[in-house]
Amino acid sequence: MTLDAQTPDSPEWHRLDPAARPLMRISTVLPFLIPIVPATVLPLTLMPGWWGLSVTLPVALACLGLGLVVGHNRWWCTFWRLEDGGFRLRKGRWWRTEVFVPRSRVQHLDIHNGPLERARGLATLVIHTAGTQSHALKQAGFRQETATRLRDALIPEHRRDDSAL
Amino acid sequence: MTTAHSEAATAATPEQRLHPLSWLFELFNVLKQFIVPLLFLLFTGRGDRYEFWGLLAAGVMVPLALARYYSFRYRIGADRIVIRSGLLQRTVRDIAFTRIQNVSLHRSPLHRLMGVAEVRLETGGGDKEEGRMRVLGLPEAERLRQLVRSGETEMRPTEASTAEAAIDGGPDTPLLQLDWRELLKLGLVSNKGMVLVAAGLGAAFQFDQGLARATLNRAAGWLWDHGSELTALGPVRYVLAGLLVLLAAFVALRLISVVQAFLHYHGFNLRADRHRLSLARGLLNRFEGALPRTRIQAWTLRQSWLQRRVARFDLRVDAAGGKNVKSENMEAHWQLAPIADAGHIAGIVDAVLPAGAWPVQRWRPLHANAWQREFKAPALFLLIPTAILVYWLQAWGLLLLLSHPWLWFQSKQWAKHAGYSYANGLIAVREGWIGKTWRFAEVRKVQAVYLKQSPFDRRHGMATVFCDTVNAGSLEPPLAVRYLPLAEAQALHAAIAAAIAE
Numbered sequence: 001m002t003l004d005a006q007t008p009d010s011p012e013w014h015r016l017d018p019a020a021r022p023l024m025r026i027s028t029v030l031p032f033l034i035p036i037v038p039a040t041v042l043p044l045t046l047m048p049g050w051w052g053l054s055v056t057l058p059v060a061l062a063c064l065g066l067g068l069v070v071g072h073n074r075w076w077c078t079f080w081r082l083e084d085g086g087f088r089l090r091k092g093r094w095w096r097t098e099v100f101v102p103r104s105r106v107q108h109l110d111i112h113n114g115p116l117e118r119a120r121g122l123a124t125l126v127i128h129t130a131g132t133q134s135h136a137l138k139q140a141g142f143r144q145e146t147a148t149r150l151r152d153a154l155i156p157e158h159r160r161d162d163s164a165l
Numbered sequence: 166m167t168t169a170h171s172e173a174a175t176a177a178t179p180e181q182r183l184h185p186l187s188w189l190f191e192l193f194n195v196l197k198q199f200i201v202p203l204l205f206l207l208f209t210g211r212g213d214r215y216e217f218w219g220l221l222a223a224g225v226m227v228p229l230a231l232a233r234y235y236s237f238r239y240r241i242g243a244d245r246i247v248i249r250s251g252l253l254q255r256t257v258r259d260i261a262f263t264r265i266q267n268v269s270l271h272r273s274p275l276h277r278l279m280g281v282a283e284v285r286l287e288t289g290g291g292d293k294e295e296g297r298m299r300v301l302g303l304p305e306a307e308r309l310r311q312l313v314r315s316g317e318t319e320m321r322p323t324e325a326s327t328a329e330a331a332i333d334g335g336p337d338t339p340l341l342q343l344d345w346r347e348l349l350k351l352g353l354v355s356n357k358g359m360v361l362v363a364a365g366l367g368a369a370f371q372f373d374q375g376l377a378r379a380t381l382n383r384a385a386g387w388l389w390d391h392g393s394e395l396t397a398l399g400p401v402r403y404v405l406a407g408l409l410v411l412l413a414a415f416v417a418l419r420l421i422s423v424v425q426a427f428l429h430y431h432g433f434n435l436r437a438d439r440h441r442l443s444l445a446r447g448l449l450n451r452f453e454g455a456l457p458r459t460r461i462q463a464w465t466l467r468q469s470w471l472q473r474r475v476a477r478f479d480l481r482v483d484a485a486g487g488k489n490v491k492s493e494n495m496e497a498h499w500q501l502a503p504i505a506d507a508g509h510i511a512g513i514v515d516a517v518l519p520a521g522a523w524p525v526q527r528w529r530p531l532h533a534n535a536w537q538r539e540f541k542a543p544a545l546f547l548l549i550p551t552a553i554l555v556y557w558l559q560a561w562g563l564l565l566l567l568s569h570p571w572l573w574f575q576s577k578q579w580a581k582h583a584g585y586s587y588a589n590g591l592i593a594v595r596e597g598w599i600g601k602t603w604r605f606a607e608v609r610k611v612q613a614v615y616l617k618q619s620p621f622d623r624r625h626g627m628a629t630v631f632c633d634t635v636n637a638g639s640l641e642p643p644l645a646v647r648y649l650p651l652a653e654a655q656a657l658h659a660a661i662a663a664a665i666a667e
Contacts, residue, residue: 085666131612
């Protein structure tokens with residue numbers, strides 16, 4: 001029996017915005033490419049001729065492949081759901097996590113837009129609670145309108161009534 | 166009470182200065198950082214320019230301390246305290262009594278000699294105490310504390326009455342007092358001595374790097390000189406002498422632990438009233454503080470192997486507020502009971518949590534195969550040093566594999582003692598075998614609830630439920646139920662989520 005993130009058990013589970021897919025792939029792949037640098041420099045200096053490439057090429061391919069798979073999973077295996085009581089987020093392919101933050105525990109919410117995100121109409125939502133690990137739950141890849149809607153829906157009730165008079 | 170009225174009352178009372186000796190403590194506080202190098206300089210006649218710069222800085226600090234004393238004024242109103250401070254940049258701080266969560270009194274030997282106390286006014290919000298009054302005369306400090314508390318009872322009658330009903334023993338119940346026998350036990354079962362000696366040696370060697378070399382040289386020299394005598398003793402006496410040295414070191418460390426226990430916890434007194442737990446302790450440095458009930462978060466109960474020999478526990482609790490602050494300013498983790506038997510522990514927990522929540526009636530077991538998870542990881546990891554040893558010592562290296570039966574036994578025992586409980590609005594986890602820990606919290610204090618599954622969990626059909634609470638210390642065990650059967654974990658996750666979503 002598994003905690004299946006790929007076939008969510010209810011229709012209210014949403015995927016992230018498809019426009020976020022390439023951004024997530026690229027941002028995940030980049031750190032995976034770092035080992036390629038030493039894997040190129042070391043064999044080429046230590047081994048005679050171009051034999052070093054026999055080490056470099058497989059390493060580079062493995063890094064790229066792993067990065068692409070992880071980046072793909074990052075979008076493909078993330079689901080969110082807005083409930084009456086709060087916000088639920090499922091993510092992870094190998095290490096799976098489902099977190100539930102009740103609206104009554106939300107301290108405040110942030111929406112971040114990087115330049116690349118702005119160009120594609122995307123936003124990152126940050127949910128702050130008073131907790132230790134969950135003091136800032138961050139999830140990228142929402143459409144701007146969705147993020148705003150989530151923010152408005154998650155503002156705690158007693159604070160929503162405050163009028164700005 | 167209207168605002169206008171309270172303002173009038175505030176204006177009516179005169180502005181006050183701190184205790185006339187305040188400048189001395191202000192100065193002492195600055196000097197504290199230089200005092201160790203200065204003493205070192207004084208007694209050894211050594212040191213470099215660095216220490217002299219410290220001395221020079223101290224000279225500048227004296228007039229500053231005086232100026233700070235003359236510029237600090239406070240006024241106590243009917244429902245608020247107004248503090249004016251600052252020499253060039255003047256600050257007026259207005260703190261309503263209702264917002265003050267804790268008035269703590271800190272008294273070092275110097276404070277006690279002069280009959281004064283450093284008073285800290287803590288409000289829940291910021292990451293620093295709102296007002297620090299260094300120093301007030303003891304009567305004034307006591308009066309201020311009473312005033313803040315009486316204001317509190319007036320302002321929040323409903324909360325007070327409900328909380329009062331929760332306690333049976335009246336407004337001020339003593340929960341734990343430690344006499345010398347308990348302190349002796351505390352010292353004997355704690356390992357503080359070892360920590361203190363290690364820290365002291367580290368500091369000494371850090372301060373004077375020649376010292377470490379000199380000590381080692383002397384020890385090596387002694388061995389060199391007496392080497393022939395030692396070998397003449399024969400192996401049996403050799404071992405005996407070694408054991409004696411170890412025994413002496415052990416006794417010395419325990420003695421240090423006992424002394425530390427007396428210094429730190431002398432006159433330990435924990436009381437509860439309708440708003441807060443009040444705690445006083447310390448032989449030389451006296452601490453008197455209060456922890457409002459509303460700030461109490463998750464609890465940690467521990468019992469080491471030694472503590473179990475004398476049937477004692479220690480109890481700590483996380484407190485909200487004071488995020489990312491050193492415990493010196495605003496205690497984020499309160500040691501409510503450094504040593505107490507099961508009855509006293511139950512009394513303390515009972516005074517705060519809903520009735521019947523603690524002790525837990527029925528612990529539920531983990532997944533039947535939980536022991537395998539505890540066994541496999543260290544067992545596999547141990548194969549690496551074994552391989553290295555085999556390469557190095559050939560077949561003798563295989564002796565390391567003898568630890569596997571022990572690991573197997575240990576993980577079986579671990580799983581037998583592990584468990585969790587979710588009942589009466591309390592989520593509780595217990596783990597450990599040689600040293601046991603219990604971690605629990607009211608479910609309404611949970612901020613977010615996680616359901617986690619690693620690939621290893623998935624192979625065994627297990628999952629982890631983790632409850633996030635406020636200010637959970639990195640040294641405390643997590644409030645997490647590991648190795649649960651997946652269906653049970655999902656049900657627990659759903660139940661807690663439903664409970665906190667209300």
